[in-house]
Amino acid sequence: AAVLRADGLPVTIGGVEKMSKSKNNGVDPQQIIDAYGADTARLFMMFASPPEQSLEWSDAGVEGAHRFLRRLWRTVYEFKNSGGTTAAFGGSQDALGKELKDLRHKLHSTIAKVSDDYDRRQQFNTAIAAVMELLNQFDSCNRNGDTSGEQGRAVAQEVLEAAVRLLWPIVPHICEALWSELRPSETLWAAGWPQADEAALVKSEIEIMVQVNGKLRGKITVAADAPKGDIEAAALATEGAVKFMEGKPAKKIIVVPGRLVNIVV
Template identity: 50%
Template structure:
């Protein structure tokens, strides 16, 4: 079996064992029966009636569904359904003798295994689902917490196949694509009493002392100034009291800041470490967005009135600006389709840097380019920061042309804008970077070699004629001296 791949070797070993009568290939599942009952009021009733004469009897189909009573009040002493005589005591549907209804209810994983299918058949009181479910399902994109990535997905797929076998649906799998988002982490702080019991303190109530590298070295409680222990970074939870109040963040920074930080801090499928400085950084970025956009107000409103093509042939600087914005737009579109929102935010930051770095004059061409590129930027940023972009879209006058930003068409990459008449090539001498040249994109090899050898900085490292010149098209020139 040496040299075989894993699966190939497994099949070969199984075949030999079967041939010798020593065994057979068989899949052994580690799945076990899973009890669905829970001793609580709030859940789906289990439609079983317990009769001393007949045993466990299913509720007749004509009496389904079993409805929970509305006047059942939990008192903390156990399942309140056991004390609700009207619900509990029924006649056996088989023999008619007094019997008792099952008071356990189904666990929530039963409901979460098919709720998304029920959404496809709203208003139907006669069946679980109807033919509309086959139109809408399977779901194009399902997003859920990583803590549910195994069991919930298993139950949902199992339940779908059960419904398929009963003829309720025609599809085999519930989800076409699945994204399991990571958990949000935060620092933990606590005090421990003599008995070893820990009292967890919210990070907002703790003041830190940092070393020269910004790492926490000690912490005190703000209310009394006394030390608290630093417990490390853990998943946000009530038990560790390390959650962040969303309302407090929104009141201080606005919803757009909270959204932008959350999307930018990490890829969706990875854990996100909460950072107060990161939130402040997101807020500073949005302030820059506002400042830049407002500064362009008069220019944009003039540009909106210009007919298409009024700018004519563009100067090199404006061509470069359009090319860079459309290049970033192309990458942002790709990342949106991959659900990589952190790099979409990064693309927005690159766009703003590019716009701020441009120093356009007051010409009609410059006005047209700024009007176009700023509108692209606002539309790409809108899914991340909808409120500030909505207001700026209105204030700058774009709404008068395109309607509300939510109704405006998504910006399209202009292939012509991506075309580059000139390109920059790096020049290496004996493998070390020694300079660069800007040359026509369609320049032939001889022209590239001549320009590279003529570079002043390169000539310092050459002694006589080079032994060899290697041209990597579109990237670099390597001179072997």
């Protein structure tokens, strides 16, 4: 559907144009609402630019916002239709496999970030981006079958409930509808704002990059509390380190905690 400017002239499809009073090229939100719905209009405007900055108009951006909302809708309904809803996860992190642990870590990191973005930072575009990243990781786990089974579905329920609650201030209409599917007997008002689970924010394993003479040659996964000696040994044993060290001994091994190991030869 074509989107019209306030003066009645069409905005070039796929084009980007900065709106200003001097150009008399403001876009009537009603045109977006008629074509895509009010939630798409709200999501696009909040995602396209921080509220204190000028908005660069993009037809592709409007369409992208609409695609994301359709994706969210489809994800919730596919989950529901695949076997019904279940109680959200409420057990111990230790009972989960690595992928589900990582998904819950992403979920509760997202809750903490979005809460801070709304409250202290007032950066709504980054809040939306964080929920998009969460859904990307959820989709990956879903494709790999990690959300099947009782525990997997419980974590999936927790993720989808939180995504709907986090987006509720921006796209209230679709979120109310989706919440009624996820929690038919409870309103969003009664559910309140999601709270980050501190236990889920603690990662038991971390990924560390391995460099040889400052160039990336691989990565390792180690326990979050692994001693320095174990990290060095794991880095030296990687295929990339063995190949690019070319049989030479390490002159120095520099460990940057939680980030990387640089082997100097």
